[in-house]
Amino acid sequence: MSAHLPHPLAVDWAAHLARDRRRSAHTVRAYHATADRLLAFLAEHWGGAVDRSALAAISTADLRAYLAHRRGGGLGNASAARELSAVRGFLAFAGAAAPPVKGPRKPRSIPRPVAxxxxxxxxxxxxxxxxxxxxxxxxxxxxxxxxxxxxxxxxxxxxxxxxxxxxxxxxxxxxxxxxxxxxxxxxxxxxxxxxxxxxxxxxxxxxxxxxxxxxxxxxxxxxxxxxxxxxxxxxxxxxxxxxxxxxxFATHLLGRGADLRALQELLGHASLASTQIYTAVDAAHLLDVYRHAHPRA
Incomplete structure (x- = not known):
């Protein structure tokens, strides 16, 4: 199998971001990768080469299929929303109207660590x-x-x-x-x-x-x-x-086995009682996972 080569449209998009939009190198790499993934997916999905004229025909179903493909690879809500934003920007650059696709549903605002x-x-x-x-x-x-x-x-x-x-x-x-x-x-x-x-x-x-x-x-x-x-x-x-x-930072360290006293030092808490709140947060998070995932919950 031959090595995958970056699609010329994705290369042009990256150059535009760097030269005209003055985006950071990190952003250029991330958006270039998104455009290249989309084009590779569409080439397989449509069974043929993808150029600007082909992109003009992209449908809501096509874009949903791409996002489902990415979510199947483990993409979380926030990352999926970011991916959709990058795709919309790329399609606009390529002269194609982005079909109407809603981003991931917002989760309930409850106290929990950020993944x-x-x-x-x-x-x-x-x-x-x-x-x-x-x-x-x-x-x-x-x-x-x-x-x-x-x-x-x-x-x-x-x-x-x-x-x-x-x-x-x-x-x-x-x-x-x-x-x-x-x-x-x-x-x-x-x-x-x-x-x-x-x-x-x-x-x-x-x-x-x-x-x-x-x-x-x-x-x-x-x-x-x-x-x-x-x-x-x-x-x-x-x-x-x-x-x-x-x-x-604190919750994830504790969840991975960090010692409470060591965590107190890392956070700069004067009292261990201030650090102990994270034991409750972590326990609540684990209970939430249990309730949603355990077959007998």
Whole structure:
């Protein structure tokens, strides 16, 4: 079997995003992959080559079949909504009207951690909406710090430029001026370093690492608004906030066997009682899974 070659239309779409829309490299790769997947699916679905004229005939049934194919591969609600948004943009670029297809139904807004795949979809959507590639890199890095290191948004935005160059851990100053050490996952470290390389503002040791569009300290309200817009577009619950990413970090660690005392240190809680709420959250989540999945529930 010959290796799959990227479809020329998908290549043109990626070039348009990078050159004309000034999207980030991450967004270009993700949207290029979506367009290429759609075109490959339609070629098999229709039994022939796909070009601009063929795309003009795409129907609601065709698009639903593609989304069902992707959902069959394990795509979650938020990721499916993001995929549909990318498909609509690509079809518009190709001169084809996107058929009317509703996105995934919004889940009930109940207290629960944000699923890892939905965290990534949320961060990607926020980055996609940024006006400049460096702003996309900044927003991605901030959200990765909240979920990947469990920081409060205020802690992330208070980080000084002096944290660079990064190592395997990060010193974070939290409430009551208490400093704690948190480990940095490679993905989180890479996100911060990518932002630092792209920032048009000089990163000074004693000034905030994360800057606003005009060079001043980044206002947390900007991140909150960006997350609010993304959760609406992706059909996520109203409780999906920047702080919910920190809650998800804690809950997912606990669910994977993290020690409660170690989690207390990572989160910077003065009292173990503050950390113990996550045992209740995790138990509630497991009970919900049991009720929906167990054949005798």
């Amino acid at each position: 890892p795949a939905d965290v990534v979809a949320l961060a990607e959507d926020v980055a996609d909406e940024a006006r400049e590639p460096w702003l996309a890199a900044r927003d991605w890095a901030v959200l990765m710090l909240l979920y990947g290191a469990g920081l409060r948004i205020g802690e992330a935005l208070a980080l000084p430029g002096g944290v660079l160059p990064l190592g395997e851990t990060l010193a974070v100053t939290g409430k009551r001026a208490k400093t704690r050490i948190v480990p940095l996952l490679p993905q989180v470290r890479a996100a911060i370093e990518s932002y630092a390389r792209q920032s048009p503002w000089p990163i000074m040791r004693d000034e905030p690492l994360f800057r606003g569009a005009k060079g001043g300290p980044l206002d947390p309200a900007i991140i909150r608004r960006a997350v609010q817009g993304a959760r609406t577009r992706l059909g996520l619950g109203e409780r999906t906030t920047p702080h919910a990413l920190r809650h998800s």
